[in-house]
Amino acid sequence: MKRYLKNKNFLIGFVIVSLIVIMAILSFFWTPYNPNKMHIRERLKPPSMRHVLGTDQYGRDIFSRIMVGAVNSIFVGIVSVGIGLLFGLFFGAFAAYSGGWKDEITMRIMDVLYGFPPVLMAILITSILGPGIRNSILAIGIFNIPVFARLTRGSFLSMKERDFVQAARALGDREFVIILKHIFPNIISPIIVQSATQFAVAILAEAALSYLGLGTQPPNASWGRMLKEAQTYMRLSPWPAIFPGLAIGIAVMGINMLGDGLRDIFDPRLSRLGKK
């Protein structure tokens, strides 16, 4: 616990991420205004006591929409990292354990998938399935699979021949038990750190997809979508184009710091080398 409290990156990251999560949970029960309700008379107002972050082109409260947008970003992050973890862990472990041509083929398929940035994959998927949050999650999730597969494979390979694993094998433990009881607990730290990184990547990718009109659809609030709409009215008021971008930046920075902090805590050797 002391190690966690002493790590500045972890602490700042943890506070930022907690605030965003609290804001997202709170939005289910309360927002200052109805995030989708239009008040044309109140359109494009600058920040004030009445609307802390101002209003957009339809007079909707920006702060309320940022609160609801946080739910969207967290949801996309969790599900897409979940998809990456589920399939990535499986394929990575499969490749490391099988070796030979099965390993080779699995990892070459991962190489090909890794060559598709989420935006490109989303373009491909949405061109046939249509835009929407489900399809953008699918695209980001597919991009996450090779990331986790490579990491898992590397970690598994380095653990597979360790003495304590050999000892467990000599004692007659089944391979499945060895993986679950001996290998997995030892490779979980880098996977947690990578999950944080991919979570941040997912938030950025979702924002980009929503900006392009491929992700969250109107009138639902998404940080990327809010930026798209705000750009058109930037000459009249810059505020709607500033705050959603700040929200994305702060969220991603918080998650990155949390990930950096966790990495330093799990593997203090790396922190001496600076940020990897």
Place this chain on the structure above:
Amino acid sequence: MTHYIMRRLLSFTLVLIGVSIIIFFVLHILPGDPAQIILGTQATPEKLANLRHLMGLDRPIIVQYFDWLKGVFTGDLGHSISYDTSVASLIGTRMEVTLFLTFFAIFLSVIIGIPLGIFAATHQGTPGDYLVMLFSQIGIAVPAFWTGILLIYFFAVKFHIFPAGGFIPFSKGLIPFLRSLILPTLSIAIVRASVLARMSRSSVLEVMREDYVRTARSKGLSERVVIYKHVLKNAFIPILTVIGLQIGQLMAGEIVIENVFYLPGLGQLVMRSIGQRDLPTVQAIVLFIAVLIILINLVVDILYGYFDPRIKYE
């Protein structure tokens, strides 16, 4: 070196085949009928059957794949439904913007990111180092398209220094051409330079802790010689790796940035094609961008072999 290049070319070909399979099969295996998507829900069964036949969708999928692949190799990327012209010629007219933007963005991120990273590493723990790290922390966290929007606001809307969008071709003059690309290039380069600065810093720091650097210092060599002759030479390979890995993200970022700045490049074309349900164009552009990413990575791979002779013998 020839053997190394041949091996790289073989793996390049394998990845290319993989990419072509994914692009083709995603469009054909996902639920949804391309003919229906193009014609809309109001289309009559006759019209649908007609278009399916015209697009060759009524043939076995493997035959369709090889036909498509044959077309790709002979430069026939299909026919654009919305523009009523060949996709290859469409890509040809839009390529100028995308290629220049890619080149400028890589160039700018390298000349900003690497020196900043080296500076931070050689001044570790100083305010300068913290400042660089702060820049890179922020640069990595903010989306490039938001940076683009802010740049438009300040440099175009508020101070009228650069155009807010649009593209002026090179043939209309160098200065207007550069002016039209400066803000989009900056939006991408700021993010990519941040990543490069961070990675360069850590790879230089790593090399600075090696025994041979300590030896060089203990021989009494000046810090300048140690850094330029011993550290940077060896830190360059991991930095090159990062540049290679950045290409995919950079090209994807460009699709968004072209839409922010209304640049008539491939990114804008692909988005319009999605809107107009022009599947052959979408398919061809995704393939083109994916191939470009793999091709640039191949060049980076071959450069590794050139800069680090050890890699060739692995």
